[in-house]
Amino acid sequence: MYLKWRRKAVPNGFISESEIQNELSQRKLFMQGFDKVGRPIVVCSLAKHDYSKRQIDEHKSFVTYALDKACARMPSGQEKFICIADFKGWTYAHCDIRAYKAVLEILQNYYPERLGKALLINVPGIFMKAWKIIYPFIDKNTKEKFIFVDNHNLQETLLENIHDSQLPELYGGILPLVPIENV
Numbered sequence: 001m002y003l004k005w006r007r008k009a010v011p012n013g014f015i016s017e018s019e020i021q022n023e024l025s026q027r028k029l030f031m032q033g034f035d036k037v038g039r040p041i042v043v044c045s046l047a048k049h050d051y052s053k054r055q056i057d058e059h060k061s062f063v064t065y066a067l068d069k070a071c072a073r074m075p076s077g078q079e080k081f082i083c084i085a086d087f088k089g090w091t092y093a094h095c096d097i098r099a100y101k102a103v104l105e106i107l108q109n110y111y112p113e114r115l116g117k118a119l120l121i122n123v124p125g126i127f128m129k130a131w132k133i134i135y136p137f138i139d140k141n142t143k144e145k146f147i148f149v150d151n152h153n154l155q156e157t158l159l160e161n162i163h164d165s166q167l168p169e170l171y172g173g174i175l176p177l178v179p180i181e182n183v
Contacts, residue, residue, distance in 0.1 A: 005110055015065040017181050023062035026050055030177040031069060033166035039082045039116045040073040042066070043168060043177060047089030051096040059099050060106060067111045069180055080116030082161065084171070088122040095130045101137055108139055115142065119157065121149045 017024060028048035033041045070081040107115060135143070149157045158171050167173025 002110055009060065009064055009110075010068075014068070015061050020058055020062045020065055022053055022055065022058055024179070024181050026053075027179055029062075029066055029180045030168070031073065031180050031183045032168070032178040033162065033173075033175050034075075035082045035116075035162045035166065037116075038075055038078045039080050040070050040078075041162065041166065041168075042070050042081055042083045042180075043170075044083060044085045046085060046087050047091070047094055049094055049096060049099065051094065051099070054096060054099055056098060056102065060102050063103050063106050064110075066180055067106065067114065069183055071111070071114060073183065080114055082116050083118040084158070084168075085118055085120045086122055087120065087124060087127060090122075090124055090127060092126055095127075097130060097133055100130070100134050104134065104137055104142070108142055113141070115145050117161070118146045119149050119161065120146060121154055121158075122151065123148055 026048050028045045030043040030045070031040060032043075035041060074081065138146075147157075155172055158167060162173070164173045166175060168175050168177050170177060
């Protein structure tokens with residue numbers, strides 16, 4: 001199943017930036033640093049996702065591109081990554097159930113157990129309506145990896161998982177955000 005999908009999804013063995021220009025131009029995905037257990041950090045700015053410009057096939061290629069990049073950054077002995085999913089500025093206009101479902105399907109079916117943890121931060125109450133639609137499509141093991149972080153405990157929770165020397169400046173650390181294509 002995986003090889004059949006891989007041949008179709010990544011026919012050249014890799015996805016080039018030219019294939020996903022629209023997705024990359026939104027500057028919504030970043031990578032740098034490692035958490036306290038050595039997992040690469042992926043930062044996703046969900047309010048930068050533009051549903052009106054999204055082409056689902058390109059989006060799926062972008063997700064595969066991003067997961068390949070995260071896996072390539074894993075040090076020897078590490079098989080997972082951590083994600084900071086930042087909803088700051090997210091509104092219902094950014095809601096894209098079809099894209100969220102595509103991310104979950106690719107992650108669960110073709111990159112199983114690669115997600116170590118997803119810290120969902122700055123989550124607006126309105127997102128919970130979308131979450132209720134998405135939640136049934138998430139397998140049990142993956143559901144347990146999603147952690148909704150209360151804004152009052154944001155810094156504390158981030159520092160429990162990520163040393164400040166590896167934390168993005170945006171969250172009180174010292175590293176600048178690096179767009180995924182520059183990694």
